[in-house]
Amino acid sequence: MESQNTEEVIKEDVECDDENSIRIMIATDIHLGYLETDRERGNDSFVTFEEILEHARDKEVDMVLLGGDLFHINKPSPTTLKKCLETLRKHCIGDNSVYIDVISDPKLVMNNNINFLDPNLNIALPVFTINGNHDDPSGPELVAALDIVSNSGLVNYFGKCTNLNEITLHPLIIQKNETKIAIFGLGYVKDERLAAMIKNNKVKYMKPTNDKDIIYILVLHQNRPERGTAKNIAEDSIPSFFHFILWGHEHECRIKPEYNTKQHFHVCQPGSPVATSLCAGEAVQKKWGILVCNKQSYKLKPYDLETVRPFVFENYTVEEDAEHEEEEIANTVDRMIQDSKKQLTGNPRQPKLPLIRLRVENCKTDALKINPIVFGQKYENKVANSNEILLIKNRINRTNRGVKGEFGDGEDQTFIDTCVEDLLKSFYEQAPEVNQLQSFLPSELNESVKRFINQEDRSVFGDIINYKMESIMKHFEETHVKEEDIGLELTKFQTTIAETTGEEFKSFLSDANRTQGTNRTMLNIGSNSEDEMDSSNVDEPPRPARGRGLRGGRGSRGPRGARGKK
Template sequence: MARPKDDDPDMFRIIVATDIHLGYMEKDPARGNDSLVSFEEILEIASKNNADFVLLGGDLFHENKPSRRTLHGCMALLRKYCMGDKPIQYEFLSDQSVNFDHCQFPTLNYDDPNLNISMPVLSIHGNHDDPTGQGNLCSLDILHTAGLVNYFGKTSNLEKIQLSPLLFQKGTTKVCLYGLGSVRDERLHRMFVHKNVTMLRPKENQEDWFNMFVVHQNRSKHSATNYIPEQFLDDFLDLIIWGHEHECRIDPEWNGIQNFYVSQPGSSVATSLSEGETVKKHIGLLQIKGKDFMMKKIPLETVRPFYMEDIVLGETSLNPDDHNVLKKVEAFCTEKVETLLDKAAMEHTGNRKQPTKALIRLRIDYTGFEPFSIHRFGQKFVDRVANPKDLVLFHRRKAGVKKEESGADNELLAKIRPQSLDSARVEDMVRDYFGQVEETSKLQLLTEKGMGDAVKEYVDKEEREAISELVKYQLQKTQDHLKVRNASEDRIDKEVTHYREERKKRKEEDEEVAEALKRAHSMRSQSEDHPCDDDRMSLDSDEESRTTRGRGRGRGSRSRGAKETTRGRGSRGGRGSRGGRGQMKEPVIATNGNRSILDAFASSSSSASQRSARGGNKRKTYSGMDMSDDDDVVTIDDEDPFDISSSSRKQKSQRKTTSRRGVAFDSDSDDDIIPLPKRRR
């Protein structure tokens, strides 16, 4: 890895950053603006270093659906620093319609004649801002359509992934850039195992290209398949930019098996109070000439300082049998916090945009001691630290039999790098819940993994139909299996349990969840493409109810004990009654969102007597209303809508009534009804 010379016309200068997490804790009064401040510093560094473009490795936004404030702040910064008259000094050689075929405008923004782009931004999506919902869109699609970001690395085929690179050339230097947005680790792991991930390469002069790959996946091993081993990646690559992991390890690390370097820039804002976030934050200036490159570390000066310290009370001079030990422990921890605050003040970068309130975390092993109040302790530093509510974390040492470890084991364990998860995963919580419940409450038909994935889609991406569609799909598969097996009634339970275990062994949960999500997307697309029937039904019923008003004075629904529903003036119009001019006591409410207007006016058996009482006139009752009270029955004439005479009569009636609409109040008292002004004839 030779050092390229600065200001070389053949050298690419690329700013590399990942996991910016715009919008993280945006409602927090102290930390709400941290992510936007760090993002502005990244763009400022890129502008000062005359970067050819900015390369982002996913998780630009912290939320799948960022707030308007966050989205507006991001767009304002991109417009401020990325637009200008500076010419682009390199060529783009690949087919843009292939690289950006997922976008409505499949072109680079600096090639758009309507835009002036001086510093392009290229980005893949991460697991926080991944595509979802109708159209499979994400926030980066919005930025790409607005001409502010070039969004690449999006794949819609979850069975086989074929990566087509972005080809750049500057003088004699050729860069081949691959990108893959975040995919569920288990699914991508299986696809790599089955050789279903391929990378296309230029046909001519393949050895002249510098090959980069930007990926956003788990790098550390959380389980057998919940990560992507570096050995899965092709060995022709020269450099891997690895997103998703927040610990800054931006110095390229050599992989001797695959013969490539791996750079992990880490996040630009601390999203968890874990040990990996305490490492100083950097971004990289990647300089490439020919096949040589260098990653120059650039520290971020506006990042909020974060300090953590582990305390084991059993290893201090404190005596747990002291009657005043609780106050002494609290005083000891207060002294530790004061020391860390002094360290934060000394190490302040001097940048006026860097926050003065630091993040402080004390992880206290209180085995043998009693814990003090965390909230009361945090109130002492409410104006001096950014996280007074979670300043202290108490934990106990797990009791267990210590096993004798050999010297080789101790040496191996010392080399293991501890990794911390940002937060508990929803799917793990679902699996743990069903693993601890009683036998009678455990899942018999569904699998814990499939249910956990469906709940995760509902929680993270608001996919409301994911759980119900998964239940329907798995139920349908089980019913089909039972039909094929022709199981007797006494063996149904055993067959269902056996079939469930077979699906778990074949690992069909991912396919079932994918099919359920596909059905949920199609259902939402249909519901959004067609207006809701309830709205049309309520409007139509309102118009019909107004046209049924008569002019009779004392012929309400309970006039002289009559039980039939007539077109009287009021809903309870006895003699002397002052009805609400045809207003109903309760509004018509649809009970089923999926019913059509024809279903809503289905005939009811209770209307038979009404039809006979009106001399054979056909009536229809609204099936969504309570039939226990005659006052709540709305009757509608069954007239042919295409009959000329009936339509003309209805038009005349509507002309008389539509101009006299009032507000209906739900009240049985005549005193609460506001009379409407009479119209002069």
């Protein structure tokens, strides 16, 4: 199948040949557990996840393909993990036949066997997923919550990157009669690192030697729009032999495939089915889709989600000569609440209280005398986010403070990260010596702030303080520094750390056991014992997978009811 013809392969008659069609449900960024302690919104992600799997069963798809961030954090609570397993078990286990087969070696792309080929499991709906930046592997053994779900036999987790010096991607080759697809999975890698690896040819795609008539699919979870130098992965850096790109991480729903005229492939961005930030991109109609692959052709059919909480986003400008602005703003919010009712689908499980976000730009010289918290109190039983309805931007005040540009309200998380990083770097470059950091590098502070924001790691600051104290004290003991030389020696130590690009610090941040480890070790700072490491900190190595070979098992079961034609 020539990639140059990709623009012509989306055809309306693809699905008519049911015997050879591989039907793939696609979705991404479910964010299970988002706001799980919120009384009103805590169940939103689970309701929509169940809807997605229900549609997959009702439409009798051959498999589900997810683009990362199944979980909102990489260490989900027991409640979130329990609900996830219950939902997967309810919809993925059953007596229906599986008509696809994996004809490549799964051990090249995943740690476990393909679940529907395991004779001990009764899988009716195979689910394949990569990890995202929210549920990425951590710790010395690089364990993710997805590993736990995968070990339970309910999902097929692939695309984990364990070598960040060079990445070699092998495909999962799936066949159904005369149709073959090759799926390459690339779990989240920090954009700057991945961009550099691509530039230096450190990302290898292992195409099958006999690749005739194969549809090539890439699943990745990275920044798509340009957000500054190396802050995104350019579409043009993806090899042109691919036909279809499933792009996770971006929350705006752009599920209709977009054709790249240079690389000759289609990019599909399903977006997140749950709003995790109150921005314009999240207010777009949420959808899921079915990708139908048949021999040398494919097409995607999108469907609206029915259980998504209504969300209305608008901008409002307060002009210099405006009067009674609070009353006008309140009238606008009231009208937005009425507009949100148009998004009700009639599905009994859809939450009724809407999300309302009014982005108010103040052009007056004086700041608006509106307290967003007090303003929202009168809407407490009318909206789901009463304490964050208004986002007030004082344009003139910002200019007077000398801050260039506009800060978003969560609409572009990577843009926020970039701004924070640049601001901290700029501050410490220009700050007088008295305000300079002595024990931390600005880059270390940046990494910690981003982890606190992106992964809701509430223990990160306490952990890094303990970690730095331990590192510095250990260095002082080893160098036998005198009291009067502490300042100079600390500067030398920080310079040495900076030259190592902070890899040890990043490794510490990603260690799942770091909280217990630092606290325990801090108690022994004054000890010279070499036995401070507790064996409980070391994960037991994974047991080798028990294979069945490449074919057979559940993939060869008999026909399923009305679709027995297969």
